[in-house]
Amino acid sequence: NAGVTQTPKFQVLKTGQSMTLQCAQDMNHEYMSWYRQDPGMGLRLIHYSVGAGITDQGEVPNGYNVSRSTTEDFPLRLLSAAPSQTSVYFCASSAGTSVHNEQFFGPGTRLTVL
Amino acid sequence: GQNIDQPTEMTATEGAIVQINCTYQTSGFNGLFWYQQHAGEAPTFLSYNVLDGLEEKGRFSSFLSRSKGYSYLLLKELQMKDSASYLCAVREEAGNNRKLIWGLGTSLAVNP
Numbered sequence: 001n002a003g004v005t006q007t008p009k010f011q012v013l014k015t016g017q018s019m020t021l022q023c024a025q026d027m028n029h030e031y032m033s034w035y036r037q038d039p040g041m042g043l044r045l046i047h048y049s050v051g052a053g054i055t056d057q058g059e060v061p062n063g064y065n066v067s068r069s070t071t072e073d074f075p076l077r078l079l080s081a082a083p084s085q086t087s088v089y090f091c092a093s094s095a096g097t098s099v100h101n102e103q104f105f106g107p108g109t110r111l112t113v114l
Numbered sequence: 115g116q117n118i119d120q121p122t123e124m125t126a127t128e129g130a131i132v133q134i135n136c137t138y139q140t141s142g143f144n145g146l147f148w149y150q151q152h153a154g155e156a157p158t159f160l161s162y163n164v165l166d167g168l169e170e171k172g173r174f175s176s177f178l179s180r181s182k183g184y185s186y187l188l189l190k191e192l193q194m195k196d197s198a199s200y201l202c203a204v205r206e207e208a209g210n211n212r213k214l215i216w217g218l219g220t221s222l223a224v225n226p
Contacts, residue, residue: 043157043201043216090156102147105156 001026006091006106013081013113021076021109023091031094032074033058033103034066036087043090049074081113118217120202125223126192134187134220136202144212145205148176148187151219152198160187160200189222197224 007022025032033048045058049068063085065077074093078085088110092103117139126132138146145164149157163169163178163185175188189196202217 040218042218102159102162107156
């Protein structure tokens with residue numbers, strides 16, 4: 001099993017550009033989520049999904065969209081990048097339909113917005 | 115309100131024992147996780163406590179006291195590779211609203 005994979009590992013964007021961060025898992029997990037991690041802020045939940053076709057907002061959803069067309073994939077879209085979105089983004093998945101269980105994290109995407 | 119407190123930094127010596135504390139204030143407590151995160155890497159699961167007491171897993175143990183809103187992670191026989199950030203996360207459930215609240219992490223430096 002590859003576990004949770006994320007692409008790209010690094011990305012530099014200009015303000016106003018859009019892009020999609022990819023996330024995939026091969027563990028047949030129902031629950032998937034996106035976090036951002038910033039110094040002094042800890043991990044903050046952006047969006048999450050409890051299964052294919054179901055998504056919901058987390059703590060800091062503004063400026064981001066998600067979709068969940070399959071169990072395996074959970075892409076995160078930045079609509080119009082801003083410097084405030086410079087961060088490390090982690091995708092995570094867990095068995096079951098809630099955050100009640102151990103989460104498996106992807107390796108992260110380091111995003112810089114100029 | 116929701117609050118998780120952990121020390122920002124700790125140092126310890128190789129071979130020693132270190133205890134990392136986590137205190138929390140939440141409503142609807144429903145479990146506490148500890149994760150390890152090496153610099154530049156993703157968090158990885160270490161332990162989970164939902165009942166009071168000590169959970170032991172090899173060199174790592176985690177303790178929970180729900181009445182005191184307190185947990186600690188105990189690392190024994192420290193190795194250099196244990197240098198990492200240790201994240202405490204509390205699972206909160208209120209009605210249909212479930213969330214995981216993360217602490218800022220404790221950066222542990224293990225010195226030879």
